[in-house]
Amino acid sequence: MYALVDCNNFFVSCERTLDPKLENKPVVVLSNNDGCVISRSKEAKDLGIPMAAPAFKYKELFKKHDVQCFSAKFELYNFKSQRVIEISTAYVDQPDYEVYSIDELFLDLKSFKYINIYDYCITIKNEIYDQEKIPVSIGIAPTKTLCKVANRIVKQFPEQFEGVYILDTSEKIEKALKWLNIGDVWGIGRRLAVKMQDNGVFKAWDLLQKPEMWVRKIMGIHGVRMVNELKGIRQLEIDAPSPKKSIAVTRSFMEMLTKKEEVRERVETFGMYCSERLRKQNTCCKMVTVFVQTNRFRKDLPEYRKAMTQILPNPTNSSILIGRVVNELFEAIYKEGFHYKRAGVFVNDFVPEDQRQISLFEEDTQNQHLPVMKAMDAMNKKFGKDKVRLGSMSGENTFGRAKLSPEYEAFLKNNTLPEANFRFH
DNA sequence: TCTGGGGTCCTAGGACCC
DNA sequence: TCTGGGGTCCTAGGACCC
Numbered sequence: 001m002y003a004l005v006d007c008n009n010f011f012v013s014c015e016r017t018l019d020p021k022l023e024n025k026p027v028v029v030l031s032n033n034d035g036c037v038i039s040r041s042k043e044a045k046d047l048g049i050p051m052a053a054p055a056f057k058y059k060e061l062f063k064k065h066d067v068q069c070f071s072a073k074f075e076l077y078n079f080k081s082q083r084v085i086e087i088s089t090a091y092v093d094q095p096d097y098e099v100y101s102i103d104e105l106f107l108d109l110k111s112f113k114y115i116n117i118y119d120y121c122i123t124i125k126n127e128i129y130d131q132e133k134i135p136v137s138i139g140i141a142p143t144k145t146l147c148k149v150a151n152r153i154v155k156q157f158p159e160q161f162e163g164v165y166i167l168d169t170s171e172k173i174e175k176a177l178k179w180l181n182i183g184d185v186w187g188i189g190r191r192l193a194v195k196m197q198d199n200g201v202f203k204a205w206d207l208l209q210k211p212e213m214w215v216r217k218i219m220g221i222h223g224v225r226m227v228n229e230l231k232g233i234r235q236l237e238i239d240a241p242s243p244k245k246s247i248a249v250t251r252s253f254m255e256m257l258t259k260k261e262e263v264r265e266r267v268e269t270f271g272m273y274c275s276e277r278l279r280k281q282n283t284c285c286k287m288v289t290v291f292v293q294t295n296r297f298r299k300d301l302p303e304y305r306k307a308m309t310q311i312l313p314n315p316t317n318s319s320i321l322i323g324r325v326v327n328e329l330f331e332a333i334y335k336e337g338f339h340y341k342r343a344g345v346f347v348n349d350f351v352p353e354d355q356r357q358i359s360l361f362e363e364d365t366q367n368q369h370l371p372v373m374k375a376m377d378a379m380n381k382k383f384g385k386d387k388v389r390l391g392s393m394s395g396e397n398t399f400g401r402a403k404l405s406p407e408y409e410a411f412l413k414n415n416t417l418p419e420a421n422f423r424f425h
Numbered sequence: 426t427c428t429g430g431g432g433t434c435c436t437a438g439g440a441c442c443c
Numbered sequence: 444t445c446t447g448g449g450g451t452c453c454t455a456g457g458a459c460c461c
Contacts (some may be wrong), residue, residue, distance in 0.1 A: 026436080030429090031428090031430075032429055032430075033427085033428090033429080034427085035427075036428060036429055038429070038430090051427055054427070054428040055427075055428080056426075056427035056428075057427085057428080059427090065435070101432095105433085141441080150443090191441035220435060221435070221436095222435075223436095229430075243434080245432085246431090246433085247431090247432095248430080248431055248432075249430090249431090250429090250430060250431080251429090251430080252429065252430090271429085273436090295428090296428090297427090297428060342429095344430090375442055402426070
């Protein structure tokens with residue numbers, strides 16, 4: 001059996017660890033620029049605040065019900081996430097887990113043939129709460145997809161299950177799938193949900209009644225795997241962490257930017273962050289993409305969006321070399337006369353730092369840069385983010401964050417903050 | 426006025442090879 | 444008039460996830 005440990009409304013729960021008075025009150029956490037709702041407490045969900053709701057549209061509701069709003073504090077969430085992972089994984093053999101996202105991890109319970117896994121998971125749940133004050137739900141089932149279903153059941157019926165539910169017998173599975181809406185199946189997004197309903201598939205169970213050819217045609221290979229997983233036939237394994245295949249740094253700006261030099265400074269900074277993250281995993285990239293765009297919601301202003309990619313003659317992770325490319329691409333796509341709202345840099349096509357294929361004809365300076373770069377990284381690690389940086393960076397952010405509470409300042413001071421270390425899907 | 430950010434995988438079609 | 448067959452690799456776009 002697998003178990004899925006999932007933190008309940010994780011970012012809000014983290015806020016509550018700093019301020020216990022937030023317990024039982026409606027609380028939301030907002031994205032950068034305080035733009036969208038990205039985490040909601042149960043009380044906030046009950047008020048009808050949807051996920052990803054633009055904050056400005058709900059101002060009245062927030063005020064009326066005294067909803068507590070917080071800017072995102074990702075240092076805190078990463079820290080708490082690490083703690084939850086450490087506690088959970090101490091209960092299984094070493095490679096038998098997969099960190100799925102910042103607030104979820106799968107455990108492989110294969111080594112526990114003789115103990116009561118339900119009780120065991122109750123213990124895990126309780127220890128996470130006792131030590132970190134983070135409430136979690138645990139769904140146990142033979143496949144990952146069914147773990148997701150079990151987890152949903154736990155959250156839906158809190159008074160019945162005390163945070164843990166096992167979905168094991170075929171009777172329970174059938175009952176669960178006849179209850180579960182098709183759009184709530186892991187892997188069915190908005191588009192597919194509509195397509196399913198058009199074809200008379202409303203519950204997860206209905207999908208199992210469709211012929212495989214139909215599933216293959218509508219959903220591709222994903223669908224076939226999904227059906228098997230729902231039947232209890234394992235298709236998805238617990239995976240060891242793998243290096244990233246692409247890195248992106250993108251931001252919306254608090255205010256629209258109209259000066260070329262301001263936008264340039266931003267994309268150069270994003271390029272630097274990409275380079276730092278490449279060095280952190282000891283890889284070089286062979287491709288760099290830069291994009292800029294105006295505010296897509298402002299129909300009264302002229303719209304412009306453009307991206308451009310360059311393939312590098314020699315793989316690199318030097319901030320200087322990547323910065324140079326970013327600058328060239330920026331020059332090629334930037335157009336005067338627009339109000340820019342968002343920009344970003346992507347890097348991909350990675351090779352390990354020590355396995356670079358060098359072009360015969362292009363000069364390669366990566367190795368001259370590397371010692372300087374590593375020294376820079378070491379100093380920033382010691383003294384703080386962006387303390388040492390390239391001259392092209394202002395070192396300032398253009399996105400807003402509410403004033404930090406004294407509790408949070410104290411938290412930042414007292415903890416060595418871990419690096420984010422998550423796979424995204 | 427105000428609308429996030431960072432990932433993965435699959436597929437279809439085109440270019441190219443022998 | 445007649446115009447093969449099979450394979451790989453790359454890319455863009457679409458779908459999904461948290």
